[in-house]
Amino acid sequence: MTVQEPETTDEATLPDPVPLMGCPYKSNPYPLYERMREAGPVHPVLFPSGVRAWLVTGYDAAHAALNDDRLGKNHDRGNDRWRARASIMPEPQHSRLQVHLLHQDPPKHTSMRRWVTDAFTPRRVEQLRPRFQELADSLVDALPAAGPADLVTGFAARFPFQVLAEVIGLPGELAARFDRDWGKVVQPVGPTDPGRPLYEARLHGLESYIAEVVAHKREHGDDDLLSRLVVARDRGELSRAEVDSMIFQLLVAGQEPVTNQITTALIALFRHPDQLARLRDDPGLLPRAVEELLRYDSAFELTTWRFFGQDGDLHGTEVPAGDSVIVSLCAANRDPRRFPAPDTLDLDRSPNPHLAFGHGIHFCPGAALARAELQIALGTLLTRLPGLHLAIRDEDIEWIPAVLGRGTNHLPVGYDRRL
Known part of the structure; x- marks a missing residue:
């Protein structure tokens, strides 16, 4: 990782703003989140791109912010200070690709969301489970007969996209040509960054692909979401x-967060081999275990931007209009005031009202699908790869430098054999 490391500070004092960057932070942000929660619910923070924001950390404060109708998502609410650093997707791509659900407020958000919810209902997800299991088994069949293997390139980066293609109606020939690298356009690359030309090339590639999907569906429409x-x-x-x-x-x-959640869940289980063995021996634990793994280390670490339309009070902190407000889902999910022994991986935890999928009107519409994918992925890997274990030292895991998410692009593993 090439981002600047945060300066060391006195344990009792948080810097102003708190830098959310550097390898130590990305590998384990939870000690910092604990300090922030103890100091108060809202803190000024600094991201590698230079964006300054207000971070909400405690569970109650996070839950309230996610349901606060004063906080809007539309980028038009952002002030000039935010726009100077955060609006890094150039025009015309920004205007063409950034008006999706995550950046809309009611009533536009309400009307747009109706178009996608039917494709992701729990009933439809359950109907498709046998097909999802076939996809998972096929990917495991292609892994080496015995370890080592990279479970990101061999499974986690491919399974969620194959599932997504089935759900939204993306034809096989187009799905096979999707470049996962295009997904990196959501990772900020400033205008003067040396990686800017590659960033813009990814944008152009993704836009061309979307145009091809639209043209194909116009000519070969069916009863699916894309059509x-x-x-x-x-x-x-x-x-x-x-x-x-x-x-x-x-x-x-629809793909990258599930890919990352598979990796964070596996890493958590590798760090708790007793829990891994228990889950492998009792697949009936999977639904509850997935909820705990989502809480314990969520792939969606931080939410996207929210803005006050006018200066407002946020849990005792005055936040100027147009400044970005971000909720730390990971910090909320480790709040001891809501979860007993929050740093313990407890596969029996119940109730488990984690915020891994957000809350309120922007609750993830694909939550039921993601839960099914995680249950199938973990169940298949643990059952069919006996002796599954991490093949590198824990400290050698390279966490992705994404601003909002957690995960790894490589997960080398060993196992005894492939069943």
Whole structure:
């Protein structure tokens, strides 16, 4: 990781702003989150891109912020200070790809969300489970007969996208050509960063791919989500930018967080071999275990931006209009005032009202699908790869330098054999 390391500070004093960057922070942010929670619910923070924001950390404060209708998501609410650093996706791509659900407020958000929810209902997810299991088994069949293997390239980076393609109606020939590297366009790369040309090349590649998906669905429409979005665009019910943005959100947000959550869940289990063995021997624990793994180390570490339309009080902190407010889901999910022994991985934890999928009107519409994917992925890997273990030292895990998420691009493992 090449980002600047945060300066060391006195244990009793938090810097102003708190830098959210550097390898120690990305590998284990929880000690810092603990200090922040103890000091108060809201803190000024600094991201590697230079963006300054207000971070909400405690469970009660996070839950309230996620349901606070004063806090809007539309980028038009951002002030000039935020826009100077955070609006790093250049025009015209920003206007064409950033008007999806995550950046909308009611009533537009309400009307746009209706177009996608039917595809992700718990009932439909359950109907598709046998197909998802076939996809998982096929990927495990392609792994080496015995370790080592990289479970990101061999499984975690491929399974969620194959599932997503089934759910939204992405044809196989187009799904096979999707470049996971395009998903990195959500990772900030400033205008003067040496990696800017590569960033813009990814943007152009993704835009061309989305245009191809739209053209294919216009010619070969079916009863699926992508086809319905294209029909809505042609009828004038959704704009071109709205449809392109929604497809962009589906392709990126529908895959990468699940890929990362598979890796964070496996790493947590590798660090707790007794819990791994218990889950392997009793698959009936999977639904509850997945909820605990989501709480324990969520792949969606931080939410995207929220803004006050006018200066407002946020749990005792005055936040200027247009400054970005971000909720730390990971910090909320480790709050001891809500979860007893929050740093303990307890597969029997119940109730478990974690915030890994957010809360309120922006609660993840794909939560039921993500839960099913995690249950199938973990159950399949633990059952079919006996002796599964981490093949590198824990300290050698390279955590992705993403601003909002947690995960790793490589997870070398060993196992006795492939069943």
